[in-house]
Amino acid sequence: MTIPGGDKRVTLADVAKLAGVSKQTVSRVVNGSAHVTEDTRERVLHCIETLGFRPSALARQLSTGRSQTIGVVSNGGQGYLVTGVAYLGMVRQADRMGYALLIKEMVDFSAGSVRAMLDFLIERQVDGVIWAGPEIGDSHAWLDDFDLASLPMPLVAINAKARPGVDTVSFDNFEAGRLATRHLLSLGRRNIGHISGPANRWVTQQRVEGWRAALAEAGLPEAGRNLVEGDWDVTSGGPGLRRLREICPQLDAVFVGSDRMAIGVLAEAHRLGLRVPEDIAVMGVDNQPESAFLIPPLTSMTQDTPRMAEVALRLLVRRICERRGEPYPEACAIPESPVLYHDLVVRASTLCSKSPTR
Known part of the structure; x- marks a missing residue:
């Protein structure tokens, strides 16, 4: 948005000048801080509306340390959750809880490549990670001895074998x-x-x-x-x-x-x-x-891979909230089992009117 009659984007400083307060005060109002008087808050909000100011997501991320972004790592195009109905369901569920998804692919699972991927996600301040690819060979071996507690964000692995200290969501x-x-x-x-x-x-x-x-x-x-x-x-x-x-x-x-x-x-x-x-x-x-x-x-x-995607996402958001000491969003307030089961669908390829010849 631009200042009426102008051609530049409205900034925090523009709002502060019109409201007669400091940029720090405007920032506190934008971020919902309680350390602002009600009169000041109303004046700043009025100026924000008048100027059409839109807070910068990047600036908010820098000030709060939260990106509202979840990293989703797939295995070289073989991820369970990065295509089709499961992916769309996860996107919608994330959106309802105020998160966006950042999709990345792994093709090499050496210790160096895994560390580089985690560093990439840390640098972008993702709030959590879903390791979404299937467990192929040693693709998840790094989880066996990696100290997940050393990461600044929680991680949930999809369709991987259970490991101590690792959150997994898998079919049995x-x-x-x-x-x-x-x-x-x-x-x-x-x-x-x-x-x-x-x-x-x-x-x-x-x-x-x-x-x-x-x-x-x-x-x-x-x-x-x-x-x-x-x-x-x-x-x-x-x-x-x-x-x-x-x-x-x-x-x-x-x-x-x-x-x-x-x-x-x-x-x-x-x-x-x-x-x-x-x-x-x-x-x-x-x-x-x-x-x-x-x-x-x-x-x-x-x-039901769409359900697996959503269960993993809700579990991850619970872990994010636990780390921050915040209440859970309604969508993930009730704990769910991380173990999912297949449903048998019986059709004619196994059923016949008479027993097979022995």
Whole structure:
């Protein structure tokens, strides 16, 4: 905004001159300080309105040490929360609580790169950090021995394994693997293979452990060898099914680590003349929108990533408020569980009118 009749931006000094007070007094009014008389406050506010003054966010940040900005770090384009519905939901939730998001990507997880990223965020005075990428290999290894208390802002990690002293918000992927396998077992399937995601992913490892645990509970620990590694992509589904049938010719069910890979499994089953689900039951994970329209419709498991994004954001804002000794915004006043669960969505790819042939 400019001074009426002028061509320059209205400054703190302009308001101070018109109100007959110091710039420090105007700053106190703008920042809501109690150390100003009511008459002075009203006079300054009147001058602010008259001149159309808009406080500088940068100046407020310098004076208060608060940017009202949250840093969101993703893993080289593989972040759970930086695209699509989850991201939009997080943006809206942040906006309702008065925060903006600063998105950054990591492609190298060496100690030096992590330190450089944290320094970058510290220099921009972000109020908190969401480490949003999936745990791939050693991408989160720095959390094992890093002193998070040394950071001037709190940090929440997404879909990472639990670590002492680290706030995490994650799906229970062990329980997801067990839930999927128990579903297939409940249908009378006994030779249940698993096409996993990449083996270096913590999510993959947890689902494999859950799958094996359910088999062991059912007295079928030997079936835990029926494992093939995929890469989440549709192209690894067909080869994965062929390899499983080589390992286990009696294969009668496949728990697939993603709906995309499951699409490849369905296509390969059709090519091989296998009936789904009569000859082989197939289920995936993610519950992609197209999964309900496959032939047959695919049984899957929903993981609510928009909810994960919002839970992580609300937890982080709680931590920010705790550090400042301030009350929580209404949106995050009630603590939430940082562990989220998948929902089973049963469709025709696992259900049939008669039991499979043994």
